[in-house]
Amino acid sequence: MRKRYTANQKAQIVLEVLKEEQTLAQIASAHGVHPNQIRKWRAQVLEGLPNLFDDEKRAIHTLKMTHDHELEELYAEIGRLTTQLAWLKKKGGIELV
Numbered sequence: 001m002r003k004r005y006t007a008n009q010k011a012q013i014v015l016e017v018l019k020e021e022q023t024l025a026q027i028a029s030a031h032g033v034h035p036n037q038i039r040k041w042r043a044q045v046l047e048g049l050p051n052l053f054d055d056e057k058r059a060i061h062t063l064k065m066t067h068d069h070e071l072e073e074l075y076a077e078i079g080r081l082t083t084q085l086a087w088l089k090k091k092g093g094i095e096l097v
Helices: 009-017 024-029 035-092
Strands: none
Touching: 009 024, 009 035, 024 035
């Protein structure tokens, strides 16, 4: 049966490789993983690294857009409620402070 590694385990192994304190063969032997598999994981990490920062920018932009949309909806609701209150005051002859 094949052993499955979690994303955290893979990341930890790749970090060990990037530290260059041990050879790839030593790390592979210590974790029971074939060196070619570790090379693939390292390549995935290095390929995806620039996107990490793009994803962060994208997340911030999405959050800002969501916030702006909610703010717009709240101001619209305030406008509707203000109009309703003015109409009720006029029709009811009530002076509210």
